[in-house]
Amino acid sequence: MSVPVSQKLAIGIDIGGTNSVFGIVDHRGVITYRGAISTKKYTDINEYLDALYDAIAPIIEQVGGRDYIHGIGIGAPNGNYYNGSIEYAPNLPWKGFIPLAELVQKRFGISAALTNDANAAAVGEMTYGAAIGMKDFIMITLGTGVGSGIVIDGKVVYGHDGFAGELGHTITIPGGRKHWSTGAEGSLETYASATGVRLTALEFLAKYPEKNSLLAHYSPEEIDSRLIYDCAIQGDILAKEVFEYTGKILGLALANFVMFSSPEAIVLFGGLMKSGDYILNPTKEHMEKHLLPIFQNKVKIIKSELNESDAAILGASALVWELK
Amino acid sequence: MSVPVSQKLAIGIDIGGTNSVFGIVDHRGVITYRGAISTKKYTDINEYLDALYDAIAPIIEQVGGRDYIHGIGIGAPNGNYYNGSIEYAPNLPWKGFIPLAELVQKRFGISAALTNDANAAAVGEMTYGAAIGMKDFIMITLGTGVGSGIVIDGKVVYGHDGFAGELGHTITIPGGRKHWSTGAEGSLETYASATGVRLTALEFLAKYPEKNSLLAHYSPEEIDSRLIYDCAIQGDILAKEVFEYTGKILGLALANFVMFSSPEAIVLFGGLMKSGDYILNPTKEHMEKHLLPIFQNKVKIIKSELNESDAAILGASALVWELK
Structure with missing residues (x-):
């Protein structure tokens, strides 16, 4: 089944030191589903990935399955866009170098991109907010x-x-x-x-x-x-x-x-x-x-022009539209 | 006659408050001909263009004519790359807005690009100097x-x-x-x-x-x-x-x-x-x-790695290789 990109949705995940929030977003920046899991509870990155998958997989099913998801965008402190990794983030439970985009991509079977939270916000503003155009x-x-x-x-x-x-x-x-x-x-x-x-x-x-x-x-x-x-x-x-x-x-x-x-x-x-x-x-x-x-x-x-409580999810999701 | 770009030459002109220096430069950054005219002597931009043409035209003939010149690059204070103009440069004799790239292009019948002197130096360093690659x-x-x-x-x-x-x-x-x-x-x-x-x-x-x-x-x-x-x-x-x-x-x-x-x-x-x-x-x-x-x-x-006395000419000339 081939779904046109214009009908596809993006998943935005914003990882904070305490919680991770996520949402499913359409091309206009409307968030249709939302959710959150604890970040700090999972000191093991694999347990975190499991929890994230358990929370998001049912929503993916609800919108029609993976074919309807263009990709997963992640905003995280010390996130490096080039290699999709979180590098030595002092406020996250996982130490050192975490190739998170790759791990998420494998776990979900969906393309993933990652950047730091402030860069994600800029992409969100350019895609859906005050900086369109x-x-x-x-x-x-x-x-x-x-x-x-x-x-x-x-x-x-x-x-x-x-x-x-x-x-x-x-x-x-x-x-x-x-x-x-x-x-x-x-x-x-x-x-x-x-x-x-x-x-x-x-x-x-x-x-x-x-x-x-x-x-x-x-x-x-x-x-x-x-x-x-x-x-x-x-x-x-x-x-x-x-x-x-x-x-x-x-x-x-x-x-x-x-x-x-x-x-x-x-x-x-x-x-x-x-x-x-x-x-x-x-x-x-x-x-x-x-x-x-x-x-x-x-x-x-x-x-x-982004609603503050939505901005992090929107910013992370906006990364997805740049994925091929 | 069609001369391959690899055999073409660039003209670099650096406009200073006192003098304008110029040179003919090859792809490797070797300056083959050099010259200079006064800047401050010509308070009328058309007289300046005439003087510039009189100084450069014979050199163009010497290298085989206009077909061998890929373009003219100009570095000037307050030079604006987007519109090829010098805008309100306090230390030049011409006041206000001077569409110099266009004027030079018309006078010489050769494509011209212009930027400010510091940007030209960066392009020169990237093309011929310490920042190659x-x-x-x-x-x-x-x-x-x-x-x-x-x-x-x-x-x-x-x-x-x-x-x-x-x-x-x-x-x-x-x-x-x-x-x-x-x-x-x-x-x-x-x-x-x-x-x-x-x-x-x-x-x-x-x-x-x-x-x-x-x-x-x-x-x-x-x-x-x-x-x-x-x-x-x-x-x-x-x-x-x-x-x-x-x-x-x-x-x-x-x-x-x-x-x-x-x-x-x-x-x-x-x-x-x-x-x-x-x-x-x-x-x-x-x-x-x-x-x-x-x-x-x-x-x-x-x-x-640019020789200081050559850098301004090299930088200005390097703009030319980006011209189509």
Whole structure:
């Protein structure tokens, strides 16, 4: 039986440190079936593959069988597109080098492709989201950390070894805030992630008690980027300054990225985007300020159009349409 | 008469603010004829084209006529590869938008392509120099200014508008040294160019008189990167520290570039490279220091293999081989 590609479906799997979520996706980016299994429960990769197969196989049957599935796309931390492997991911239970695309392909009898989660998000945005039709853009994920996927001339940039696009780890403020995990000083992630925003708030609270911030009524454990946003909405000066400071540094970093690859747009995604204009306005202002005149007022900063809870599955599934 | 492409020649023209140099180049990168005309003398672009034609036409005749020329490649400041135009180049006599590739093509009856001088250098390095066979590298020119050409997956990165690759203007030290022309604070060019190295030496001389530098015997006008190198060779501590400081900042910038596009190598070119290990050693050390572990000890820093006086012609000529 030969099913036309236009009628085929893609499976998207997003592997996180705690859970793995998956879905069956059509060409327009509609997710028809969803599911999830634990990641951290399976310290043996073969047991993980068994659990994944047990969860997904019945859904494949339900849509008509393997002939209706064009492929399986996987987004994973430290995922290398070139060899389809997860390489030394610190937050996953499987250590070392895991040729996951190959293992999945064998287990399911379906072609599989793998990349890191941030690159998958960029492919998702290009296939179903805000970057449809764009050939040059940079996707930045502002979540617990700062991830990135770079698209140049219609293709994700993987570099000579498959690891390109670690913009969250570029040094924006030399000698600045020390990264909790890498130890680097002043990398973008230490300021422009939800984690970084929280640290900025704690710093500002200690430094400016006279501003009587609403945030002072909460314990350090309670303070997160969501609460800072809630306080900013209520007019809290210090909370607003936290976002201005974040946008100032993010804008500087974006200017540097623009002068590298001159993208049409920067697509921002992730939890911090809920803070809306509090972070977007200073980001735009400071990006423009640091750009050479030939780049000014040209580059759009736009919000992702992917639903946050679906984005990881959509991004992973979008890899499939590039499979032959 | 149909001449096989393998026997054809390329014309390379490099347009500088003062002079334009040109040469006829074969497939192996051997320059057979050379010449130059003034750039700044011709404030009218048509007079410039006439002068260029008068200088080059006799050489074309000498190699057998137009049939033996595959095309004309032009490197120019603010050159845009996409439309073959020079756009608002501050240091050239012609203002505004100059569709030079088209004008040259019409005047000579030969296909022409144009890009900026730094991108041309990258193409030259890939075609005839240290980057033969490389698909992912970044070329950085450390001359009076800092230029760059980025190659990803075998192609020069031009970005959505043709202006990608302005790495000399990325902000490496926020709030740092003010750029003499753009006004930006802390861009790479203010430190890692010959101009920047001279400024660092002047700063260090004022700041550390107790170091009794040999450079103190010269007037500020006499101090340039060549003299600083000469003093370093003689064991001058302050002169060596100038290069260490430069390498520290250049290394940091290179680390950021590597985490963007993960190149196989960084090719360094230009006058400052004469300072050899005085600048290369600290550059390598600090690049490695700022890289994420997955990028460490992977990226080569190599010197250009193009003869400096020929590089501009070779780079411009190399554009021709990509013409159909």
